[in-house]
Amino acid sequence: MTTRVGIVEVAQSVGSESKDNLYEEIYKISKEVLDKAGLSIRDVDTAVSASSDIFTGISCANAYYWDSTAAFLKNGSRQDGESLFSFYYAAMRIMTGHYNTALVVGICRGSEHPETDSLTTLFGDPFSQRPLGLCETVVAAFQMRLYMERYGITEEQCAKVAVKNLGNALRNPYAHRKRRYTVEDILNSQRIADPLTAKQCAPKSDGIVAVLLASEEKTKRLTKKPVWFKGFGCSMDTFSIGDKDLLGGSLRDAASRAYKKADISDPKKEIDLAEVCEPYAFQELLWCEHLGLCDEGEGGKLIDSGRTQIDGDIPVNPSGGVLANNPYISRGLQRLVEVVLQLKGQAGERQVENKMKTAIAHGTTGFAGHCHAVAILGV
């Protein structure tokens, strides 16, 4: 890595339904992050955003909202899909040495788009999958059944993830869904795609998320509490779900690439906190395995141990995770925002008390984790 990249400031909207116009709210959140850093539009060297036309209902949606991300007449770019990629693209822009600052904005409005699976079914192959109603929740249910069968993970252990995360969300003013539930509440909610119950599936939420990145020198000038970009890895495996082991997947590859760049050899010891993208409760356990935070098949034991609770030694999703807040496109970048707030010591009532040095933000979209991105940040 040639230049160190710092995260200066972050801002996010609340996850519950917004009555504001999208264009205006993107401006508000982008402006908020610039105000925090004491910058004006002139100081933004480049802008990268993430959104999805099919989720926005506007074709080339970035052309519509471009001005609201402080990108007017700038050299900018846009990612259609998982927003954690846009963070990496912006970081790479700074690493080129051509830009000193970059504004990253993730955009999604759950309150405006159709049911999430009405959109994820359009990810499917039109000839052989779409006519049969393939969608993300159905494949997640396939994956959960295999996970329980192969490793003896129980439905109760999966439900515990929802209990933990929706409980953590009580302390997160940005979270959309929050409540103190019991394992029974989670398991007795509607069986929408057995073995998945409704409360083990993420809601659809609103989320405009902004992150300001800067070169090392500029970061040090703009903030007293810099957070540093340490590593990134991503991977995408085969499109055809029948070709792969639904419990294999590509997250191990994405994670090992990120760890290598961040010089991490033992994630179990070196990772202090993880914000994991778990649109389905059991996925937090499976992804923790693939991220190397526990051994293969040990995800159930990990949640039972209490170690991933907010007061545990490796807190996972202190924000409440995606089960509490699911702006589909911006949810990966939102994981990164939470990691930044936690590392800066600015997470309010949900602040993790452990001394933390290194943390992970993870994003995923598609069938059974088709596409994964892992970012590692540190102080």
Added chain:
Amino acid sequence: MSKKEYKTFDFELSLPYRLAYGPTWTRFFEGLQEEKIFGTKCHQCNRVLVPARSFCPQCFVDIDDWVQVSNEGTLVTWALISFEFYNQPKKPPYAAGLIKLDGADVSMFHLVDGFDMNDLDKVKETLPIGRRVKAVWSEEKKGHILDIKYFQPI
């Protein structure tokens, strides 16, 4: 969509698209019309891929060795779907799963039907992972994935 207490602009989009099947899908779907399920075998990794492909995504080489696989196979995993979304194949509840056909090295996504779905416990008894299933064919075939009506437990 439920009405909001604030002013919203509501719209629906319906636009025509026309996607070419190409020769490989065309041959695969013509096979279904004759109640035959075709895959193609990669000469490098020796896997039989179903539905048939023109290249192996892993080896990145052409494959044109067509093989007919069995209409029977085993259930790899499944779900009982009880919620609604756009463009579903039928009204819920219904089951879908991944089926590994005999002679194939990968599995195929399809509906699983032909048994009583009203009692979840009974469905679970009927569909243990590894359950043998066979293709049930539609009477009228159109060269379409639903020429296989569903897979039924044997």
